Amino acid sequence: MSIFIDQTSRVIVQGITGREGAFHARQMLEYGTQIVAGVTPGKGGQTFEGRVPVFDGVAEAVKRTGADTSVIYVPAAAAAGAIYEAADAGIRLIVCITEGVPVMDMIKVIPFVRERGSRLIGPNCPGLITPGASKVGIIPGNICQAGRVGLVSRSGTLTYEVVNHLTRNGIGQSTCVGIGGDPLIGTSFVDCLRAFQQDPGTDAVVMIGEIGGTDEQRAAAFVRAEVTKPVIGFIAGQTAPKGRRMGHAGAIISGSSGTAEEKLAAFEAAGLGIMRRPAEVVGLVQARLRR
């Protein structure tokens, strides 16, 4: 079992003929993801890798292939348009990998997607993977292993670091979700925690947050109120200076809010297992699952 994607997910790649899109489409195909179509305006009629049909628009791709999921690799200037198009075409899960999407675009995109009943993951995210079943995005498949621990994170490579520790110690994952490092994103920690709580295939959840915003604090309150499964948390950026953007557009301590201390205190108050460093994930997950 898993959340958001499984082996039945029918995926289209928006921007499949671009450099990034083509590279990752190949990786996803290799992993076994059902890539049913690609979309690049003006390149309709081509075939990608001899087996994936390319269409000019998402609506046509959905009509011809029954796709329900889309992953977006278009440049930042075109990302909002690509998300609108996917939502309008009835795509249920839209994963936007693109980094650098202006916030002024996202304040309109997010309610648009929500009103159509679709879910957006990202932007500026590595996507998600249900090991052994499907990968939608850029998370390296070889470091993951199928299992029963869910993982949700605002980061990319830091997620890989933590997943790697789990896999090397024989702890497999149900689904790993990278929700993205931007200040406005489509899917929050709370959304993922709710899904993991309901997923019979997940026994525990690892949550990797960072400085900036209040998403982790809200997640902690949600865990306390509604999550019965063990949750282990990490916060990156304890040594980050105030008022500076730490690479991710959303990783910034504004005034005195969004600090690591504040988030860790919220985790502690909600009874989460707290990782002080990535390697501690193994011991904490094992201990909490034994309880």
Place this chain on the structure above:
Amino acid sequence: MNLHEYQARALLKAAGIPLPDGEVASTAAEVEAIARKLGGQVVIKAQVHTGGRGKAGGVKLATSPAEAAQVAERILALRINGLEVKRVLVAPTTDIATESYVGLIIDRESQRPVFMVSPAGGIDIEEVAAETPEKITRLAVDPRYGLLPHQGVDLARTLYSDFTQARQAAQIMARLYGVFTGNGATLAEINPLVTTPDGRVLALDAKISIDDNELDRRPDLARLRDESAEEPSEVAAREAGLSFIKLSGNVGCVVNGAGLAMATMDLVKYYGGEPANFLDIGGSSNPEKVVNALRIITRDPNVKAILFNIFGGITRTDDVANGIVEATNAFKVNVPIVIRLTGTNEAEAFRILQGVGMTALSDMDQAVEKVVQVARGRS
């Protein structure tokens, strides 16, 4: 990207928000000429990207053009929170009856633009929020409709009982909303918004931050960036496509990915060291980026040792290894380098490094412990 006050004022003015005249100058002689033109009684304000200008002596009044020149001389010689004052804003003094606060931010929780207004103006809004939160009124704006006329009036009435003034303030808020969305701002603030004894409502100070992600599609705003106000190493890094922030420690860090970069800094601290920087070389495997990263870090005399922490997913670790070799051939790196590589093509990466007598570790904790020890031994 933060705008200077004089740049923010220009955007407000273009939108029709009333503010006193004012001009920017970089020498005392220019200040004197502007003061003469404005009638002699002026306020002179340092243009630096930091708070607390007033307390640091960066905002002063003058009663004559000659005094304005003297005052400007002193302000232009200041460093405020480490930043050199290169320009000042010269504006006529304004008689003030009341001071309020009007601000607009992108609220991450409601995912909307949110107005914050308060009759307690002229002071830091964070202070007001901490001490007298009841004095702040918030309103989330639906971005599809913008600030509706009655919403603006309702907000303005929390500031002014006089309806004529409330109407003026409501118009200012509507225009501020236009400036905010039209320029892709993440913050737009008028503090203070004042009333004059004769009943006019004016913006006296303006602060605007632009979303960095807007700058590609808005060259007019990108041109407003003042690189002289930034750390030179950070300017160089941005030009090289690196995300870099200088810190005060002695362990240089080169990492792929922002989250891992932060976690690496935290781990340096955990093992008793202090990071010298935040640096994300990004997801691509361009050896040139590694060369530039090393060049920038080795320019910092505080750096006693350098840590590479690379988790190869999309990034190929052999490309990073080639970059390290290229850099050490191109220029002399005078401090020890500790390398942690794991993931894509790691066997090849280890082979490349061995070829030039370097070694690498595959465990993050081991590498960080080691680099902290090495840095300590050399300081």
